[in-house]
Amino acid sequence: MISAGERAYITQCVEGGLRGDGRGCLDHRVTRLDVGTIPQANGSARVQLGGTDVMVGVKVEIGAPLAFRPDSGRVEFNVDFSPCGSPDFEGKEGEVLGADLANALARSVVVGPDGKAGGLDLATLSILPGNSCWVIFVDALILNNDGSLLDAVTMAMRGALAEIRIPHVEITKGDSAEVPEFEIDNEKSSKLDAGAVPIIVTVAKIGRRYLVDLTSEEELCSDFSLHIAVNAEGRVCGVTKKGSTPVHASVMQEMLELAQRIGPKVIESLDAYIVDVLGE
Amino acid sequence: MEYVTPEGLRTDGRRPRELRKLGCQLGTLESADGSATCEMGFTKVLAAVFGPRDTAGKLHPDRAVVRCQVATAPFSAGERRRRGKRGPLATEQAATIRETLAENIHLELLPRTQIDLYFHVLQADGGILSTCLNAGMLALADAGIPLKDLVGSCTVGYLESTPLLDLNYIEESGGGPLLPMAYQPNMDKILMLQMDKGKLPVETFEVLATLATEGCRAVTGQIRQSLMNHTKQLAVARGSV
Numbered sequence: 458m459i460s461a462g463e464r465a466y467i468t469q470c471v472e473g474g475l476r477g478d479g480r481g482c483l484d485h486r487v488t489r490l491d492v493g494t495i496p497q498a499n500g501s502a503r504v505q506l507g508g509t510d511v512m513v514g515v516k517v518e519i520g521a522p523l524a525f526r527p528d529s530g531r532v533e534f535n536v537d538f539s540p541c542g543s544p545d546f547e548g549k550e551g552e553v554l555g556a557d558l559a560n561a562l563a564r565s566v567v568v569g570p571d572g573k574a575g576g577l578d579l580a581t582l583s584i585l586p587g588n589s590c591w592v593i594f595v596d597a598l599i600l601n602n603d604g605s606l607l608d609a610v611t612m613a614m615r616g617a618l619a620e621i622r623i624p625h626v627e628i629t630k631g632d633s634a635e636v637p638e639f640e641i642d643n644e645k646s647s648k649l650d651a652g653a654v655p656i657i658v659t660v661a662k663i664g665r666r667y668l669v670d671l672t673s674e675e676e677l678c679s680d681f682s683l684h685i686a687v688n689a690e691g692r693v694c695g696v697t698k699k700g701s702t703p704v705h706a707s708v709m710q711e712m713l714e715l716a717q718r719i720g721p722k723v724i725e726s727l728d729a730y731i732v733d734v735l736g737e
Numbered sequence: 738m739e740y741v742t743p744e745g746l747r748t749d750g751r752r753p754r755e756l757r758k759l760g761c762q763l764g765t766l767e768s769a770d771g772s773a774t775c776e777m778g779f780t781k782v783l784a785a786v787f788g789p790r791d792t793a794g795k796l797h798p799d800r801a802v803v804r805c806q807v808a809t810a811p812f813s814a815g816e817r818r819r820r821g822k823r824g825p826l827a828t829e830q831a832a833t834i835r836e837t838l839a840e841n842i843h844l845e846l847l848p849r850t851q852i853d854l855y856f857h858v859l860q861a862d863g864g865i866l867s868t869c870l871n872a873g874m875l876a877l878a879d880a881g882i883p884l885k886d887l888v889g890s891c892t893v894g895y896l897e898s899t900p901l902l903d904l905n906y907i908e909e910s911g912g913g914p915l916l917p918m919a920y921q922p923n924m925d926k927i928l929m930l931q932m933d934k935g936k937l938p939v940e941t942f943e944v945l946a947t948l949a950t951e952g953c954r955a956v957t958g959q960i961r962q963s964l965m966n967h968t969k970q971l972a973v974a975r976g977s978v
Contacts, residue, residue, distance in 0.1 A: 495781075495810075495812060495813075495859060495860055496779060497779060497812070497813065497814070497815065497860050497861075497862070498812040501812070508768075510766065512859070514810060514811070514813075516811075516812050516817040518816070518817060535811060537808075537810070537811070539783070539855070539857045540806055540855040540857075541769065541772070541783055541784070541785035541808075541855045541856070542766070542769075542785075543768055544787050544853055544855075547855075594811070594812075594817050596810065596811040596812050596817075598810055598859075600766060600783070600857075601766060601767055601768045
């Protein structure tokens with residue numbers, strides 16, 4: 458909910474190229490990234506993007522592959538709104554919002570049957586085709602919502618995935634010849650190659666201006682926004698449109714180009730910090 | 738499985754009457770009126786307080802109404818928790834936490850209001866109830882709600898004829914009796930005491946209850962310290978020191 462006066466204030470300011478917190482239209486808020494906040498998860502990170510506060514925990518477990526992709530691993534997304542963030546998140550409300558975000562994530566991050574377009578080579582997660590594979594569970598927890606949730610979640614996800622190591626698996630012929638057995642060697646493990654995983658840059662339009670990293674008030678003032686998943690090379694991996702207002706194709710093109718410019722810069726600064734913390 | 742070695746060391750290298758490292762942080766969430774994170778060893782709980790506030794819900798004309806909810810993060814335990822309904826355990830724990838902490842609030846000073854307590858278990862490694870109570874105590878203080886006393890909580894157990902203080906997950910699954918206790922140090926009163934699993938001779942129970950009280954006193958000492966530090970920081974930030 459936003460009052461007509463506040464809406465007019467924000468819209469007119471943006472029209473003049475200024476925002477409520479003094480940022481320019483294409484600037485991000487101060488971003489804080491902590492990697493390894495949950496030792497019991499295989500990978501974890503917390504991102505504070507201005508007032509937005511999210512935590513991502515990643516668990517790697519053995520599961521069954523999908524029937525139509527027997528030789529690939531799986532990635533599952535789940536977004537929970539913590540009632541600690543706001544009493545409004547309690548109950549059904551939060552669940553519906555969470556399912557929406559999880560779908561947008563799945564659409565942007567695991568693209569194509571092998572997942573390669575989304576940055577993860579799912580084939581490397583296969584253990585025994587048709588029988589078992591590694592399943593990567595990405596669980597996001599929203600502690601406070603001050604806009605640009607998907608941007609913050611994907612940033613945290615990048616931090617959490619950088620920590621993931623996949624244990625080495627030795628396949629041996631079991632006693633019964635039909636079902637092979639495997640041994641998991643936690644000592645020997647290899648890093649998950651997640652460098653090509655995209656982050657989401659949300660671009661919105663208020664008046665004639667394009668904005669990135671919107672606060673929740675600004676989100677209420679824009680008629681529509683695009684969640685654009687961009688990888689380190691600046692390629693677009695997925696797009697989700699939010700808001701019912703139709704968009705002109707040329708406007709969409711401009712927004713995509715904007716995300717392609719900004720995304721790689723964000724990834725670069727995130728990676729520089731992650732390498733600093735985790736080492737090579 | 739051996740829970741206490743002949744040298745008197747536990748699975749994580751502690752002595753039987755030793756607490757785990759206790760970490761307290763206040764004001765960890767921006768949106769809540771009061772918030773805190775409490776860590777007991779690897780167990781980590783986030784608590785948020787909203788209120789005292791006016792809501793559309795049922796309010797009492799003479800005192801504040803306290804509500805409480807406990808959620809668990811899917812990545813909190815060793816195995817990923819499947820998504821689903823909150824179990825009966827969470828509901829029961831929430832009721833215990835609500836009753837215990839509400840008893841420590843001057844509810845009569847806040848008529849026609851509601852206080853919401855939310856807990857999110859970020860990591861589970863034993864002593865969840867105690868960690869929730871400690872985090873809730875800190876968050877209530879951070880929210881500036883009038884309290885009667887400090888509250889400190891810890892859990893004791895009895896395994897291999899040894900009383901153990903502040904059990905971790907492995908020790909909690911050892912099958913021995915568990916006694917979570919909450920204690921008010923200045924009033925010298927026990928706010929909450931439960932005994933789950935198993936039975937005990939009365940003499941042993943007394944030993945355990947004494948140990949739990951001692952543990953709670955140590956915990957409240959730490960809670961007091963972190964509240965003092967936080968208040969000092971606030972005073973410095975306001976320039977009044």
